Amino acid sequence: xxxxxRRSRSGAPAMQRERGNNWTAxxxxxxxxxxxxxxxxxxxxxxxxxxxxxAYKLRLRDSVFAEQWHAALLTGYDRLEAALLQRAMDAVExxxxxxxxxxxxxxxxxxxxxxxxxxQNIRPRTPKGPAVRRASEEETDAAILKQLAALSKRxxxxxx
Numbered sequence: 001x002x003x004x005x006r007r008s009r010s011g012a013p014a015m016q017r018e019r020g021n022n023w024t025a026x027x028x029x030x031x032x033x034x035x036x037x038x039x040x041x042x043x044x045x046x047x048x049x050x051x052x053x054x055a056y057k058l059r060l061r062d063s064v065f066a067e068q069w070h071a072a073l074l075t076g077y078d079r080l081e082a083a084l085l086q087r088a089m090d091a092v093e094x095x096x097x098x099x100x101x102x103x104x105x106x107x108x109x110x111x112x113x114x115x116x117x118x119x120q121n122i123r124p125r126t127p128k129g130p131a132v133r134r135a136s137e138e139e140t141d142a143a144i145l146k147q148l149a150a151l152s153k154r155x156x157x158x159x160x
Contacts, residue, residue: 023050023058028065031055032072039076077116084113 023031027048034044045052059066135143 023054023065028068032068035069036072036075036079039073039080081113081116 027050031044031048031050034047035041038044041052041055045055059069
């Protein structure tokens with residue numbers, strides 16, 4: 001089994017083994033690809049053998065995944081918009097007001113696009129709590145040196 005770096009409850013990085021029922025990197029990538037293709041969470045979950053509630057929970061606790069989810073949906077909606085516009089432009093209205101086989105009317109296409117555009121300004125859901133700030137290399141070096149100095153001081157005291 002592969003190992004991944006995850007955040008522990010304290011926020012510190014920790015190694016964790018991937019289990020077959022976890023959201024592995026491969027499952028995440030496939031899920032996001034399916035989400036971009038279908039804009040359907042249930043179908044994307046089915047493609048990776050996972051359940052929608054687990055996907056939503058992962059999105060809440062993993063800000064990177066939440067951003068990727070949002071980007072996948074935007075990609076999917078862009079594809080849908082292009083397809084709807086093409087179908088609307090290809091629609092041939094028959095003399096009796098019926099549409100040619102497989103065509104949608106322009107009004108329906110516009111309604112669907114309006115619904116999408118109204119949702120487009122919604123930001124993806126992010127994990128609860130403060131935003132994670134990554135320490136700079138200098139900050140991590142200083143923290144490590146401080147800990148080493150404290151350990152050295154303790155070692156001197158215990159020897160005495």
